[in-house]
Amino acid sequence: MCIRDSYKPLNESDLPRIHEAVLQVLETIGLGQAIPSCIEACIAVGCIVAENGRLLFPRQVVEDSLKKAGRNITLYGAIPKHDIQLSGKRVYFGTAGAAVHIVDPISREYRESTVADLYDIARLCDTLEHIHFFQRPLVPRDIEDPREMDFNTCYASIKGTTKHVGTSFVEPDHLEQAVDMLERVAGSEKAWRERPFVSCSCCFVVPPLTFAVDACRVLEASVRRGMPILLLAAGQAGATSPASLAGAVVQEVAEVLAGLAYVNLLKPGHPAIFGPWPFVSDLRTGAMSGGSGEQAVLMAACGQMGRFYDLPTGIAAGMADSKLPDIQSGYEKSYTNTLAAHSGANLVYESAGMQASLLGCCLESYILDNDMLGAINRTVRGMDVTEENLSLSVMRDVCLDGPGHFLGHDQTRELMQRDYV
Numbered sequence: 001m002c003i004r005d006s007y008k009p010l011n012e013s014d015l016p017r018i019h020e021a022v023l024q025v026l027e028t029i030g031l032g033q034a035i036p037s038c039i040e041a042c043i044a045v046g047c048i049v050a051e052n053g054r055l056l057f058p059r060q061v062v063e064d065s066l067k068k069a070g071r072n073i074t075l076y077g078a079i080p081k082h083d084i085q086l087s088g089k090r091v092y093f094g095t096a097g098a099a100v101h102i103v104d105p106i107s108r109e110y111r112e113s114t115v116a117d118l119y120d121i122a123r124l125c126d127t128l129e130h131i132h133f134f135q136r137p138l139v140p141r142d143i144e145d146p147r148e149m150d151f152n153t154c155y156a157s158i159k160g161t162t163k164h165v166g167t168s169f170v171e172p173d174h175l176e177q178a179v180d181m182l183e184r185v186a187g188s189e190k191a192w193r194e195r196p197f198v199s200c201s202c203c204f205v206v207p208p209l210t211f212a213v214d215a216c217r218v219l220e221a222s223v224r225r226g227m228p229i230l231l232l233a234a235g236q237a238g239a240t241s242p243a244s245l246a247g248a249v250v251q252e253v254a255e256v257l258a259g260l261a262y263v264n265l266l267k268p269g270h271p272a273i274f275g276p277w278p279f280v281s282d283l284r285t286g287a288m289s290g291g292s293g294e295q296a297v298l299m300a301a302c303g304q305m306g307r308f309y310d311l312p313t314g315i316a317a318g319m320a321d322s323k324l325p326d327i328q329s330g331y332e333k334s335y336t337n338t339l340a341a342h343s344g345a346n347l348v349y350e351s352a353g354m355q356a357s358l359l360g361c362c363l364e365s366y367i368l369d370n371d372m373l374g375a376i377n378r379t380v381r382g383m384d385v386t387e388e389n390l391s392l393s394v395m396r397d398v399c400l401d402g403p404g405h406f407l408g409h410d411q412t413r414e415l416m417q418r419d420y421v
Contacts, residue, residue: 122160135166207235252276290319291332303343
């Protein structure tokens with residue numbers, strides 16, 4: 001679905017200024033704790049290891065990476081009707097999160113989440129037409145072993161939906177085991193590589209500006225096994241990224257572009273999603289404030305930066321702080337999702353089902369939020385003005401030769417199925 005440039009928290013002149021600041025961060029501050037294989041690949045193209053051990057990315061390395069990055073990529077569903085094209089200003093809504101609790105649908109009280117809940121949510125989202133992809137929204141608390149949790153999370157998700165699935169992995173061998181399964185589901189390694197229907201959500205950095213060692217190994221495994229990757233940097237403004245909103249955007253963009261350079265050194269053009277996700281803390285208490293206006297502005301600004309780079313872009317919205325689907329939940333989800341959708345981002349994660357600042361999710365919310373997302377998608381489409389749609393001949397038919405109303409007109413019957421949600 002194509003969108004108009006409807007919401008721009010950054011002025012056009014701000015975009016190159018932020019880009020220049022990003023280049024300076026990568027060139028002069030760099031990232032700490034790069035693993036040996038990352039250092040080896042980066043040094044080969046001109047990166048530098050500073051005396052303090054931090055890996056510095058000269059601007060030419062970053063700019064070359066941006067040229068090589070995969071664009072116009074497809075995230076495949078298990079069946080073709082759920083394929084989503086990440087090009088230009090197309091926008092899609094999906095789930096995500098790592099909730100450890102769920103609102104019980106019978107008692108409406110919070111309890112620990114289970115793998116059966118994950119499967120139920122996947123089955124539900126498979127039927128909801130305005131939720132376009134499914135990323136794991138909860139952590140199964142009934143599976144203690146990380147390997148078993150990663151494997152069964154992936155299995156429960158693909159078993160529950162034929163839409164594109166996103167999940168994450170603690171260790172690279174967990175991903176390897178899951179891809180072995182996915183190749184069997186696809187029919188062969190070749191079939192999997194042609195249509196990889198699961199992507200890896202990879203938090204390869206620990207903000208501020210430090211590589212996450214195990215996640216970097218997962219990143220390398222993802223590229224090696226042909227799995228698309230969401231390059232995710234999630235600093236907390238005022239805690240693990242600057243309190244300045246502009247500074248938070250600079251840091252998260254810098255971290256993700258470092259990851260993009262990393263990926264393209266391993267395999268140029270590998271399907272990777274630009275995922276700067278700056279979050280907001282209530283600086284009085286330290287609590288996350290996912291439904292705040294500041295959160296909405298930050299994510300929309302990152303969506304705008306994605307369009308500046310013309311990269312497949314994913315941001316997060318819909319992270320209500322309310323515990324239940326009440327009026328607070330409704331208004332927080334509606335404005336954060338609306339601004340995200342109109343920012344130019346291709347993918348809006350966490351847009352449905354989440355409550356309690358991502359600590360919980362709710363089956364009822366998925367259904368309510370699906371309706372909301374349909375209405376937001378309608379605003380994204382905007383209005384087409386053509387000679388036909390100006391309706392002069394239709395008004396003549398009705399007013400001069402017809403019944404004085406438009407209820408039975410051919411145009412009405414045609415458009416009610418296309419233009420009206």
